[in-house]
Amino acid sequence: MLLTDDIGKIKNIGEQRRSRLNKMGVYTVLDMLEYFPRDYEDRSVITPVAQITPNSTFGFVARLADKPTLTIKGRLKLVRARVCDQTGQIDVVWFNQPYLKNSLQPGKDYWFFGKASEKYGLLQVESPEWEAYVPGGKSLSNGRIIPVYPLTQGLTQKVLRGVIKQTIDETTEEICDHLPEHIVRAQQLVDRRTAVRQIHFPQSDEAFFKARERLVFDELFLLQMRLLQLKGIIKKKQNALNIKNTDITPVTDALGFKLTQAQDRVLEDIKKDITSGYVMNRLVQGDVGSGKTAVAVAAAYLLISNGYQVALMAPTDVLASQHYDSIGRLFEKLGIKTVLLKSGMKKKEKDRALEDIRLGLAKMIIGTHALIQDSVEYKDLALAITDEQHRFGVEQRKTLESKGISPHVLVMTATPIPRTLGLILYGDLDISTIDSLPPGRQKIDTYAVNTSYHSRMYGFMEKLCAQGRQCYIICPMIEENEKNDLKAAVEYTQELKSVFKGLNVACLHGKMKADEKQSVMDGFYSGDIDILVSTTVIEVGVNVPNATVMVIENAERFGLSALHQLRGRVGRGSEKSYCILVSDSQNKLSKERLQTMCKTDSGFEISEKDLQLRGPGDFFGTRQHGLPEMKIANLYKDIPILKRVQQTAVECYKKDPMLILPENRLLKKKILDIFDKNEKNLGL
Ligand code: ADP
Ligand code: MG
Numbered sequence: 150m151l152l153t154d155d156i157g158k159i160k161n162i163g164e165q166r167r168s169r170l171n172k173m174g175v176y177t178v179l180d181m182l183e184y185f186p187r188d189y190e191d192r193s194v195i196t197p198v199a200q201i202t203p204n205s206t207f208g209f210v211a212r213l214a215d216k217p218t219l220t221i222k223g224r225l226k227l228v229r230a231r232v233c234d235q236t237g238q239i240d241v242v243w244f245n246q247p248y249l250k251n252s253l254q255p256g257k258d259y260w261f262f263g264k265a266s267e268k269y270g271l272l273q274v275e276s277p278e279w280e281a282y283v284p285g286g287k288s289l290s291n292g293r294i295i296p297v298y299p300l301t302q303g304l305t306q307k308v309l310r311g312v313i314k315q316t317i318d319e320t321t322e323e324i325c326d327h328l329p330e331h332i333v334r335a336q337q338l339v340d341r342r343t344a345v346r347q348i349h350f351p352q353s354d355e356a357f358f359k360a361r362e363r364l365v366f367d368e369l370f371l372l373q374m375r376l377l378q379l380k381g382i383i384k385k386k387q388n389a390l391n392i393k394n395t396d397i398t399p400v401t402d403a404l405g406f407k408l409t410q411a412q413d414r415v416l417e418d419i420k421k422d423i424t425s426g427y428v429m430n431r432l433v434q435g436d437v438g439s440g441k442t443a444v445a446v447a448a449a450y451l452l453i454s455n456g457y458q459v460a461l462m463a464p465t466d467v468l469a470s471q472h473y474d475s476i477g478r479l480f481e482k483l484g485i486k487t488v489l490l491k492s493g494m495k496k497k498e499k500d501r502a503l504e505d506i507r508l509g510l511a512k513m514i515i516g517t518h519a520l521i522q523d524s525v526e527y528k529d530l531a532l533a534i535t536d537e538q539h540r541f542g543v544e545q546r547k548t549l550e551s552k553g554i555s556p557h558v559l560v561m562t563a564t565p566i567p568r569t570l571g572l573i574l575y576g577d578l579d580i581s582t583i584d585s586l587p588p589g590r591q592k593i594d595t596y597a598v599n600t601s602y603h604s605r606m607y608g609f610m611e612k613l614c615a616q617g618r619q620c621y622i623i624c625p626m627i628e629e630n631e632k633n634d635l636k637a638a639v640e641y642t643q644e645l646k647s648v649f650k651g652l653n654v655a656c657l658h659g660k661m662k663a664d665e666k667q668s669v670m671d672g673f674y675s676g677d678i679d680i681l682v683s684t685t686v687i688e689v690g691v692n693v694p695n696a697t698v699m700v701i702e703n704a705e706r707f708g709l710s711a712l713h714q715l716r717g718r719v720g721r722g723s724e725k726s727y728c729i730l731v732s733d734s735q736n737k738l739s740k741e742r743l744q745t746m747c748k749t750d751s752g753f754e755i756s757e758k759d760l761q762l763r764g765p766g767d768f769f770g771t772r773q774h775g776l777p778e779m780k781i782a783n784l785y786k787d788i789p790i791l792k793r794v795q796q797t798a799v800e801c802y803k804k805d806p807m808l809i810l811p812e813n814r815l816l817k818k819k820i821l822d823i824f825d826k827n828e829k830n831l832g833l
Contacts, residue, residue, distance in 0.1 A: 150178055150316075150319045150320055150323070151178065151323060152177065152178050152179040152182070152320060152323050152324070153177055153178070153179065154177060154178045155167075155176065155177060155178075156170055156175060156176060156177065156178060156180070156181050158178065159178065159181065159312060159315060159316050159319070160315050160319075161308075161311060161312055161315060162312060165303070166303075166304070166308070166312070169301055169302070169303050169304050170304070172301050173299070173301050173304075178316060178320060178323075181312070181313060181316045182313070182316055182317065182320065182324070182345055183780050183781075184298065184309075184313065185348055185349075185364075185780060185781050186296035186297055186298050186348070186349065187297060187298060187299045188296075188297040189294050189295065189296055189297060189351065189357070190294070190295050190297055191294050192208045192262055192290070192291050192292060192293060192294070192295050193292060193293050193294055194208060195208060195209060195210055195292060196208060196209045197209070197234060197235075197236040197237070198211055198232070198233060198234045198236050198237045198238060198239050199236035199237035200236070201239055201265050201272065201274070202265065202272075203265050203266050203267040203272060204264070204265070204266060204267075205264065205265060206262070206263065206264045206265075207261075207262070207263070207264075207265060207274070208260065208261070208262040208291055208292070209234065209260075209261055209262075210234060210258060210259070210260055210261075210282050211232035211233055211234045211238075211239070211258070211259065211261060212232060212233055212234065212256065212257065212258050212259075213230055213231075213232055213253055213254060213255045213256065213257055213259065214230075214231045214232060214233050214238065214255065215230070215231055215255055216230075216250075216255050217229060217230035217249065217250045217253055218230075218250070219247055219250045225244065225245065226244070226245050226246075226247045227242060227243075227244060228242065228243045228246060228247060228249045228250050229241070229242045229273075230242075230253055232259070232261070239265075239272055239273065239274060240271065240272070240273040240274070241261060241263070241273065241274045241275075241277055241279075242273050242274070242275055242276070243275075243276050244275075244276060253279070257281065257282075258281075258282040258284075259279050259280065259281060259282050260279060260280045260281075260282050260288055260290070260291035260292065261274060261277040261278070261279050262277055262278045262279075262290075262291060263275060263276060263277025263278060264277075278290065278307075289307075289310040289311060289314055289350070290306070290307060290310060293350065293352075294350075294351045294352075294353075294354075294357065295310065295350075296310060296313075296349050296350065298310075298313075313349055314349070314350065317345065317346055317349060317350075321342060321346075324341055324342045324345055325341065325342070325815065326340055326341045326342075326815070327341070327367075327815040327816045327818070327819040328341075328366075328367065328370065328816065329801075329812040329813055329816065330812070331812070332797055332801070335797075336366065336793060336797065338359075338362065338363045338366060339359045339360060339362075339363050340363075341363060341364075341367065343360065343363075344359070344360040344361075344363035344364050345360075345364075346360075347359070347360035348360040348361060348364055348781075361781065362790065364780075364781045365781055365782040365783075365787050365790050366790055366793070366794060368779060368780060368781055368782045369782050369787065369790060369791055369794040370794045370797065370798055371816075371819060371820055371823060371824075373791075373794050373795055373798040374798045374801065374802065374808075374816070374820060375820050375823075375824050377798060377799065377802040377806075378802070378806065378807070378820075381802075381806055386427060386428040386555055387426065387427060387428075387555075388426060388427055388428045388429075388555055388557065390423075390452075390455070390457065390531055390557075391455065392423060392424050392451075392452075392455050393455060394451075394454045394455050395420060395424060395451065396454075397416070397420075397447050397450055397451055397454075399450070399454075399483055400446060400447050400450035400479070400483060401447060403479055403482050403483060404443055404446070404479070406443075406587070408440075408443060408447075409440065409583075409585055409586075409587055409588070410585070411435070411439070411582075411583045411584050411585045412440055412443060412444050412583060414581070415433055415435075415444050415581040415582075415583055416444055416447055416448065418431065418579070418581045419431060419444070419448045419451075419559065419581075420451065422557065422579070423448075423451060423452070423532075423557055428555050428556075428557060428558070429557035429558060429559065429579075430557075430558045430578050430579060431558070431559055431560070431578060431579045431580070431581060432560045432561075432562065432578040432579070432580045432581070433445075433559065433560070433561045433562075433580075433581050433582075433583065434561075434562050434563070434564070434580065434581075434582050434583070435561075435563065435582060435583030435584070436563060436583075436586065436717075436751070436752035436753070437563045437713065437714060437716075437717025437752060438586060438587075438590070438717050438720065438721055439563075439583040439584075439585070439586055439587075440583065440586075440587050441536070441561045441563070441583060442472070442475070442476075442536075442692075444561075444583065445461065445534050445536070445559065445561060446476055446479065448532065448534070448559055449461065449476075449513055449532060449534065450480075450483070450485075452531045452532045452557070453480075453485055453512045453513060455531075456529075457512075457529050457530070457531030457532070458506070458509060458511070458512055458513075458514065458527055458528060458529050458530045458531060458553075459512065459513055459514070459530070459531065459532040459533075459534065460514045460515075460516075460520050460527070460530055460532070460533050460534065460549060460552070461476070461513070461514070461515045461516075461534045461535075461536060462516060462517065462518070462520050462521070462533070462534065462535045462536065462549055463515070463516070463517060463536045463537065464517070464536070464537050465517065466491050466492070466493070466517055466663055466666060466667075467657075467666060467670055467691060468536065468537070468691065469489065469491050469515055469516050469517045470489065470491070470667055470670065471670070471674075471691060471692060472515050472536070473487065473489040473515045474674075475692070476513060476515060477489075477513075477515075480512075480513055485512050485513055486505070486510055486511050486512055486513070487511065487512070487513040487514075487515060488502045488505055488506065488511040488513070488514055488515070489502065489515050489516060490502050490503075490506075490514060490515070490516035490517075490519045490520055490525065491516050491517045491519050491663065492517065492518075492519055492663065493662065493663030493664070494519075494663075503524060503525060503526070506525060506526065506527055506528070507526045507527075507528060508528060509528030509529060514527070520549060520552075521548040521549050521552065525552065527552050527553055529553070530552050530553030530556050531553060531556050531557060532556055532557045532558075532559060533549045533550050533552070533553065533556045533557070533558050533559070534558075534559045534560075534561065535549065535559075535560050535561065536561050537561065537562060537563065558578075560578060563714065563717070563752065564710055564752075564756060589723050590720060590721075590723075591720065591723070591724075591725050591726065592720075592750060593699075593716060593719060593720040593726045593727065593728050593750060594725070594726075594727050594728070595716065595727075595728040595729075595730065595746050595747045595750070596727070596728070596729050596730065596747065597704070597730045597732065597740075597743040597744065597746070597747055598729060598730070598731055598732075599731070599732065599733050600731060600733050602729075602731070603731070606700065606729055606731070607645075607648050607649070609698075609727075610649075610680065610698055610700070611649060611652070613697060613698055614649070614652050614679045614680065617676075617695070618695060618696070618697040618698065618724065619673065619676065619678070619679055619680070619681070619693065619695050619696040619697070619698075620679065620680045620681070620696060620697070620698035620699075620700065621680075621681050621683060621696055621698065621699045621700065621715075621718055621719070622641075622645070622680060622681070622682045622683070622700040622701075622702065623683055623684070623685065623699070623700065623701045623702060623715055624637050624638040624641055624682060624683070624684055624702055624703075625637070625702060625703035625706040625707070638656055638658050638682055638683070638684050639656055639658075641682060641702075642654060642655070642656035642682040645680065645682060649679070649680060652679040652680055653672075653677060653678050653679045653680070654678070654679065654680045654682065655669050655672060655673070655678045655680070655681055655682070656669070656681075656682045656683070657669045657670070657673075657681060657682070657683040657684070658683065658684040659684055669681070670691075673693060673696075674693060676695060681696075685711070685715070691718055692718075692721055693718070693721070694721040694722030695722060695724075696718065696719055696721075697719050697720075697722070697724050697725065697726040697727065698719060698726070698727050698728075698729070699715060699716055699718055699719045699726070699727070699728045699729070700728075700729045700731065701715055701728070701729070701730050701731065702731050703731070703732060704730035704731055704732040704739075704743055705732045705734035705736060705739035705742075705743070708742075708759060709742050709745060709746070709755050709756075709758060709759035709762065710755065710756060710759050712730070712742070712743075712746050713746070713752055713755045713756075715728075716728040716746070716750075728746070730743050730746060730747075738762060741762065742758075742762065745758050760785050761785065801813070808820070
């Protein structure tokens, strides 16, 4: 049997099982082998019957003493059998499986596995799994550590165990080591064949760990190797732009502040990229408020001053408009025309903008997803910037790039990730980090309180507003029911209007029309509105330095990264700022999140913690990043293995980038097998 064969070829897989397995994404023999257990159960201990005690689960081998009896009590059908071994006897019972009366035969030995309990002073094992015992024979489900698989309707653990065992036995010859032998040896890995067998049916804990280590290593190694290759290819993409002017002082002078050392350093990276003759693919990560916009603006200026166009894509209308206002104003001083493109614009306005873009009159183009629609034609797009990249899929980033002829790419994100993970998640990007905040920022005091603090909190806000400051109040978003959210935000605003009598309270939510949103935001920017009640539409990027209080209601509903983003809306000026997290939740994890917020203001620490609490799947949203789904590796827990992988992969790549050496023949084949079909998903 070949690994590429259809699972229909496996014994015991008929049409029905085949289609059920297909539903689980299992099509080929290889898929079947890589249908890894989600858990294990240790059934290696055979307990003497006399040692069975109530309220625990036991595996034992025992002989049926008598024919089972069937008792019917109303709707309950109870099958009971007495079984014994050399040490004693015990009752086993099953509910509503009357046919078992005839399936189990007196005088025969069986494996049982189930939970013991005491009923009316009588010890019994309830609904145990059972299987005929063959002396000296091996069982797949008993007397060993057994795999527990993810299930779909109509497939049982027993069936899967049998089918997978069958598959392993018939393919041992086929499973080969694609890693070069010197790596296997140096890393002290078990061979792949052993690993596959042991991951399904481990002989011991130790064997399991070695098997898993090997398979995780393989999975991460292949991915890392492919990313290195792709990065190598992308790096070589020539860029024929003509960059004569590299003086960006006009724009940095116009900014009105001195760039921090961190900002300068990142700009140097960007300058180097842009003048290298190759296409730039750079990710700039920096905590909220670290000043990523200024870096983007300076980079944009660099290309615009050489006659080219630059596009900046933001994830929300609010953020796009804000960028348009601040960047537009700045660029106007420098004689650069900026246009805004977003959904909900008047047709006339929009056509004008499109025309300006097409003719190249507009040099700086700012917008939302509208920037990547077919109707947008750029004259000479040379730099594509995406702000708050974690909100965009890789696909969208790529579409924007495709609007120019190999434009440079700059991606900005406030979701910091550990470096090791960055290499995987943004494998195709070079990374620069803005690792310090602009001077003069004060620590944001963060408090976690319950709803009984509301009136004190309102008093505090009133006092600050009287001093001229502004406040945000964030209402929770419950995704399943947006209507209720709106109601919550709108009604809460009404309530607050009567609390804050002399102040201007306004509401902002995602369902408002673009111009309504804009006028509320304008009111807040200008200081007209004192208190802004909002759903999370303002989560990313919004910059109103005069706002110094961030209240988050039902704070337990937010993940750590979102809380950190929200908190980042304050503390942007020189005034002392506060963040108040309101929650009545008693949930342990929620409390832990809120405590983390009170303890630290470092985005790096917070994202570490977030990863730890949520796991990488939820944190990164695999789909968003277009990463292939991991079959066995866990990007967070397996960082130690990932580190080894990265070192090894880089060495291997340096020695033989395109994998043409004989020792790498199988490796190359494997990479092509996996990634050819996946390349599109990877968006590379
Ligand atoms: P983020 O990195 O979250 O996108 P922004 O770019 O919005 O941060 O910048 C946050 C605030 O810091 C803005 O008000 C911006 O004008 C200000 N800022 C940025 N760089 C500096 C600097 N070097 N010195 C002083 N203020 C700065
Ligand atoms: Mg920003």
